[in-house]
Amino acid sequence: MSRTHELAPSARATVKQTAKRAHYDTETLYNIIDTALVGVVAVSIDNEPFAMPMMVARLGDHIYIHGSRTSRLIKHITAGHPVCVTFTHIDGIVVARSGMHCSANYRSAVVHGVGRAIEGEEKAQCLMDIVYAIIPGSQGDYRAIQDNELKATSLIEIPLDEAACKVRTGGPIDDKEDLSLPYWAGVIPLQHVYGEPIPSSDLVQGIATPEYVLKFPLRT
Numbered sequence: 001m002s003r004t005h006e007l008a009p010s011a012r013a014t015v016k017q018t019a020k021r022a023h024y025d026t027e028t029l030y031n032i033i034d035t036a037l038v039g040v041v042a043v044s045i046d047n048e049p050f051a052m053p054m055m056v057a058r059l060g061d062h063i064y065i066h067g068s069r070t071s072r073l074i075k076h077i078t079a080g081h082p083v084c085v086t087f088t089h090i091d092g093i094v095v096a097r098s099g100m101h102c103s104a105n106y107r108s109a110v111v112h113g114v115g116r117a118i119e120g121e122e123k124a125q126c127l128m129d130i131v132y133a134i135i136p137g138s139q140g141d142y143r144a145i146q147d148n149e150l151k152a153t154s155l156i157e158i159p160l161d162e163a164a165c166k167v168r169t170g171g172p173i174d175d176k177e178d179l180s181l182p183y184w185a186g187v188i189p190l191q192h193v194y195g196e197p198i199p200s201s202d203l204v205q206g207i208a209t210p211e212y213v214l215k216f217p218l219r220t
Contacts, residue, residue, distance in 0.1 A: 012112055013162040023165040032109040032165055033058045035192075036087040037134065039111075041065060043083050045076050056085060057130040058160075063111065064118075064130050066155045074154045077115040083158060085111045093188040096172035097181045103168065105187060111163045115156040123155055137212030 008014040008024055015022035023029070033039070039056035042049065052073055057064050063085060067074040077083050092105040118126055124145045132139055172185045197213045 008164060010112075010162045013110070013164045015164050015166050018166070021166045021168055023167055024163075028107075028165045028167070029109055029160065029163050030058065032087050032089065032107050033063060034133075036089065036109075039063070039065075039085045039087050041073065041077075041083060041085050043073060043076055043081060045072065055134065056087070057133040059126070059129055059133060061160050062157045063160065064126065064155060064157055065115075066127065066130070066153055069152060069154045071154075074156070077156050078117040078154055080114055083113060083115055085113075085158065087111075089192075090190055091169075092190055094168075094172050095185055095188065097174045097178040097183045097185050101172055101174055103172070105168050105170070107165065107167045109163060109165045111158065111160060113158045113160075113162055115158045118155040118157055124150060126157075127153070127155060135212065136217065137215075138210070141210060141212075 008022070013024075033056070037055060038053050040051050041054050041056075042051040044050070050073060054065050054067070065074075065077075065085075069075070087109045089107045090104050091107065094103040094105060096102045127145060127150075128142070131142070171187055174185060194216055197209050197216075199209060
């Protein structure tokens with residue numbers, strides 16, 4: 001699917017509030033999703049809103065979620081009801097001279113769509129591809145998925161046809177008359193840092209920490 005920075009894919013995927021911060025291009029969308037790890041999956045069930053944080057992976061122009069077949073949320077989505085998935089990064093706290101102008105630098109994405117349950121032979125491979133997307137470089141480091149695990153798990157594919165991003169960068173936007181006030185203003189940057197790997201306490205002796213763990217996140 002071809003995307004541009006300016007052209008929204010649909011009416012409901014159009015950023016209206018502070019529209020100048022909208023991004024509709026593929027590069028921005030993919031980057032936000034791929035580095036988020038967690039998305040908030042939202043649906044309406046019996047006229048009640050439900051939102052659940054879940055690990056989400058992108059493969060091509062689709063995102064994938066999985067969960068127990070008995071989950072009410074999963075069953076609702078696999079039945080073909082609309083779903084909305086959101087992703088957010090906070091890159092900095094913006095401190096202004098006025099409390100009302102304090103803000104945040106962020107990158108966010110909102111995806112609207114209808115999910116499709118993945119079944120058959122592609123399901124097992126797709127589940128492993130999701131693992132590789134979340135833990136790059138780990139191919140071949142797992143036992144095969146068992147039949148009972150496949151039966152207990154639902155895998156849902158959601159297209160990225162209707163998605164919009166919103167990004168804020170830069171410093172505070174204070175009123176002109178406040179610029180001379182004796183208050184500090186600026187940005188407090190935030191970063192996501194991965195720590196040193198911690199081996200499992202029941203790890204078989206002699207198994208070294210693999211390179212993909214030592215260098216995580218390694219993007220292939």
